[in-house]
Amino acid sequence: MRxxxxxxxxxxxxxxxxxxxxxxxxxxxxxxxxxxxxAMRNGVYSGELTIGELAKKGNFGIGTYNYLDGExxxxxxIFYRVDASGEVGVxxxxxxxxxxxxxxxxxxxxxxxxxxxxxxxxxxxVIKRLPSTNKPYAVxxxxxxxTITVGGARRLDENDTTGLAELMKTRxxxxxxxxxGTMVGFYNPPYFSAIDLSPFHxxxxxxxxxxxxxxxxxxxxxxxxxxxxxEKPGYEVILPQQNKVFNKPWTKQxxxxxxx
Numbered sequence: 001m002r003x004x005x006x007x008x009x010x011x012x013x014x015x016x017x018x019x020x021x022x023x024x025x026x027x028x029x030x031x032x033x034x035x036x037x038x039a040m041r042n043g044v045y046s047g048e049l050t051i052g053e054l055a056k057k058g059n060f061g062i063g064t065y066n067y068l069d070g071e072x073x074x075x076x077x078i079f080y081r082v083d084a085s086g087e088v089g090v091x092x093x094x095x096x097x098x099x100x101x102x103x104x105x106x107x108x109x110x111x112x113x114x115x116x117x118x119x120x121x122x123x124x125x126v127i128k129r130l131p132s133t134n135k136p137y138a139v140x141x142x143x144x145x146x147t148i149t150v151g152g153a154r155r156l157d158e159n160d161t162t163g164l165a166e167l168m169k170t171r172x173x174x175x176x177x178x179x180x181g182t183m184v185g186f187y188n189p190p191y192f193s194a195i196d197l198s199p200f201h202x203x204x205x206x207x208x209x210x211x212x213x214x215x216x217x218x219x220x221x222x223x224x225x226x227x228x229x230x231e232k233p234g235y236e237v238i239l240p241q242q243n244k245v246f247n248k249p250w251t252k253q254x255x256x257x258x259x260x
Contacts, residue, residue, distance in 0.1 A: 031136050031186065031232040032057035035099045035240055038194045040064075042250040043161030045098045047240045051079050052093030054100055057236075060138060062184055062203040062214075063100025065091070067160075068153040068167070071213050073184055073203045074102055080205060082213045084154045086174040088205065098240070101186055101196060103138040107228035116220045123200050126227060130187065137187040138230040139200070144180035144223045149173055150204050150213030161245055174213055181206035183215060195237065 034049045046066045054063075059077040064070065071082040072091065081091040111129060116122045122141070127133060152172040156162075185202035192198060205212035240246045 028231075028233050029058075029104055030234045030236045031101060031103045031138065032061075033101045033195060033235055033237045034063070034097060035246075036195045036237065037099070037197060038250065039240070039246055040099050040164045042245070043163055044240065044243060044246045045156055045160070046158070046243060046245075047096055047098040048242060049097055049100070049238070050093060051091050051095045051097070054097065054102060055079065055093070058102025058104050060105035060140065060184060061100060061102030062186075062201060063097050063102075064153060066096045066098055067156045067158055068098075069155040071152055071203060072097065072100060073205045073212050075182060075184055075205060080209065080212060082150075082152055084152055084172055086152055086172065086211070086213065088210055088212050101201070103186075103230065103232060105138050105140060105228075105230050107140070108231050110226065110228045113225040113227060115222055116225055118220060119215065119218045122220065122225065126187070126229075127199065129227075130229070131231060133187075133199075134189050134191075136189065136192070136232045136235060138232060139183070139185055139187055139202075140228040140230075141183035141202075142181075142226040142228075143183065143220060145176070145178070146219045146221045147175065147177050148179060148204065148218040149175045149216045150211075151216050152213045163251075173216070174211070176211060179206050179211065181211070185215075192235070195235065 035047055045068055059074060061074040063072040065072060065081060073080045079091045080088055082088050113125055130137060152174060181204055183202045183204050185200055187200055188196045188198040190198050202215040204215045
């Protein structure tokens, strides 16, 4: 349907025929998405939405900036930008994004984990505890890594439409050791893999907010990991409107990657 106040195309995806009681009581808002992962896979790297506008949709989330000019991490209402060198700063409200997902985070469930060896095991343990793997969740994880590698992005020429998978082969990587911080991200059901990475899409930011990026790999130790989960009733998706690359036919996505 069309949102007449903004003139942007909006559609809602929710569980058919059932709205959780939690959502009715809390007036829970859906997970907000600007554009979709398939657009990035097809070289759509610019959008009209600003950080100032995005902040009205959520205080927690991830994304990137126009022409891949840095990774985006939103935590506790602050929108950070990780530049190509790995330096972390606060994004201005006027910066625009081609892709982002945010939510107003309020945990519905929390639990602790110990003796988790790596990211893969951590994700498996989180999935085991989800009320349903067919619904989206905002996921916040406080943890300490023995080793971690996050990825960044280099600003592209404005006419560059190289697919995301090809660009990620040469993305800048930032390895570190013995660092604590927050994993910020979302669980997305497999049937939403065109909208975002599935099952998880995480960015990481250190406790001192000086290090961060797209979470690629990590080894965890014996320290306690605190997991907070916010179940969402569905998705609100707004698509770029004045974008020739978005509007043109896309290549069929065979063998779509669920992570980068």
